[in-house]
Amino acid sequence: xxxxxxxxxxxxxxxxxxxxxxTDGGAEVFRMDTAEFPQELTLAGRIDARQxxxxxxxxxxxxxxxxxxxxxxxxxxxxxxxxxxxxxxERRFAAAxxxxxxxxxxxxxxxxxxxxxxxxxxxxxxxxQLATARQAGLTIPPTLITNTPDAVRAFVGDVGGSxxxxxVATPVFVEGDQLKAVYTHRVTEADLDDLRGxxxxxxxxxxxxxxxxxxxLTVAGDRLFAAEVHAGSAAAxxxxxxxxxxxxxxxxxxxxxxxxxxxxxxxxLGLRFAAMDFVVGPDGEWTFLEANPCGQWDxxxxxxxxxxxxxxxxxxxxxxA
Numbered sequence: 001x002x003x004x005x006x007x008x009x010x011x012x013x014x015x016x017x018x019x020x021x022x023t024d025g026g027a028e029v030f031r032m033d034t035a036e037f038p039q040e041l042t043l044a045g046r047i048d049a050r051q052x053x054x055x056x057x058x059x060x061x062x063x064x065x066x067x068x069x070x071x072x073x074x075x076x077x078x079x080x081x082x083x084x085x086x087x088x089x090e091r092r093f094a095a096a097x098x099x100x101x102x103x104x105x106x107x108x109x110x111x112x113x114x115x116x117x118x119x120x121x122x123x124x125x126x127x128x129q130l131a132t133a134r135q136a137g138l139t140i141p142p143t144l145i146t147n148t149p150d151a152v153r154a155f156v157g158d159v160g161g162s163x164x165x166x167x168v169a170t171p172v173f174v175e176g177d178q179l180k181a182v183y184t185h186r187v188t189e190a191d192l193d194d195l196r197g198x199x200x201x202x203x204x205x206x207x208x209x210x211x212x213x214x215x216x217l218t219v220a221g222d223r224l225f226a227a228e229v230h231a232g233s234a235a236a237x238x239x240x241x242x243x244x245x246x247x248x249x250x251x252x253x254x255x256x257x258x259x260x261x262x263x264x265x266x267x268x269l270g271l272r273f274a275a276m277d278f279v280v281g282p283d284g285e286w287t288f289l290e291a292n293p294c295g296q297w298d299x300x301x302x303x304x305x306x307x308x309x310x311x312x313x314x315x316x317x318x319x320x321a
Contacts (some may be wrong), residue, residue, distance in 0.1 A: 002070035004316050005057075006031040007106070009078050014298035014309070018073060021313035030064035032057065035078035037102050038094075045105045053105055066105070071112035071316040074120070076294055112272075114220075114315055115293050119270035123293040126168055126204065128269075130288075136264035137257070138288040142207040149195035155205055156192060162208035163187045164238070171241075184239035209279045209287045214240060217254060217276040218297045218308050219266060221315035225297075225306040226254045228280070249303040258286045265291070272315055 004022055008015040010033045022029050032041055036059065045055040045066060056065045080098045082091050107117055115123075122128065133140050144155040145168060156163050166184040173180055185191075186208065218225040231237040232246030240247055254262070258278075266274060275295025279287045301308045314321075 001028050001068060003028040003030050003064050003068045005064065005069045005072045005106070005109075006075075007034065007072065007077050008075040009033055010035070012075065014296070015073070015075055017298065017301075017309035018312050018316075021310045022316065025313060025317060027313070027317060028068075030057065030062060030069075032059070033077045034098075034102070035081045037080055037098055039081055039083065043102050043105065052110075053108055066109065069109055069111055071114070071318075072106070072109060072116075073114050073312070073316055074117055112316060112318060114272045114312060116270065120293040123269045123271055123274070123291070124169075126290055129291050132265050132268050133261070133288040133291075136261045136268060138261040138265065139285060140288050141209050144205040145202055146205070147199050147202055149198045152187075152195055152198060152203075152205060153192060156187065159207045163205050164208050165191075165203060165205050166239075168202050168204045181241070183235075183242040186238055210281050211237070211279045212282050212284075213280055215252065215278040215280055215286065216300055217262065217278060218295075218300060218306070219262060219271075219274045219276060220308060220311035221272050222263070222321040223311045223315070224254050224259055224262065225300070225308055225311065226252045227300050227304050227306065228252045249300065251304050251306060255286060261288075269293075273312065 004027050006015060006019055006022075006029055008031070015031075019029055019031060037043070040059060042058045043055070044058075045053050047053045053066055056063055058064075080095050082094050082098075086094060103117070113119075127145060130140050130143055142155075142159055144151060146152060146155075164184050164186050167182050171182045173182075187205070213231070214229040216227050216229055218227075228250045229240050230248045230250070231240050231243070232248065233243045236243040236246045262276065266272070271293055274291045274293050275297055276291040277289040279289060281287065297308045300306060
């Protein structure tokens with residue numbers, strides 16, 4: 001029987017919503033977390049001159065034949081949980097083998113993906129996002145990525161207005177067992193007078209875009225779900241992630257030219273899902289900031305009533321928009 005393979009962390013509750021939407025629609029689902037391999041999940045895969053990869057995945061309670069997998073929903077699973085008796089070198093070696101073996105067979109499946117890990121990994125690079133958005137006809141802000149203080153000062157002079165600095169990669173890190181985040185920062189004259197530390201790694205600078213509000217645009221296949229994000233504090237006006245409690249939301253419509261650009265963007269990067277962020281200026285122009293190929297969407301669904309979980313399920317099942 002055709003089966004949707006769901007690969008996600010066991011405790012990922014947005015995935016729970018997608019699984020419910022799939023099963024409500026009558027789909028067969030096999031859910032797994034890569035943390036289950038190799039101790040709770042077994043793999044047996046064979047390939048030869050007569051046929052492609054065949055075999056299956058098995059847990060204590062369920063099994064799925066690789067030939068029955070019609071679609072894969074891939075969303076941030078946990079690392080492999082290897083036997084604790086292994087030494088650290090053994091664990092590194094075993095993890096690499098698991099990634100190449102289990103991961104290799106799964107990524108070789110010729111089926112519908114939301115999203116394929118290779119496409120997702122490539123699409124996480126912000127420089128590629130900006131280049132692709134520009135080529136797709138979306139408006140982007142002037143941007144500099146550098147580790148040179150002189151380049152920062154020259155960029156600020158060329159922009160002739162306010163500039164922000166934000167992480168090039170994930171803004172979240174762990175320090176002393178504490179989860180921390182680096183938010184968007186508006187560059188001040190004092191910052192420009194002391195750019196020590198810029199030379200230690202890559203930094204992203206962008207021209208500040210005047211905003212009436214921002215939009216989180218969730219894309220699931222050909223379905224676009226746009227939600228206005230209105231900041232209720234100065235901190236949220238700079239970076240809404242810094243003050244979720246102050247935010248209010250309202251559904252909106254994506255302009256036709258933006259929708260066309262978004263679809264070109266998704267096609268160019270081989271994506272079927274993305275959470276995209278735009279600034280909407282006082283004049284109504286939409287400016288692309290970034291797109292997360294594995295972005296959060298559940299809180300937007302809860303706040304607005306947009307049925308994103310069902311849209312993801314429909315995309316996995318091949319239901320036309």
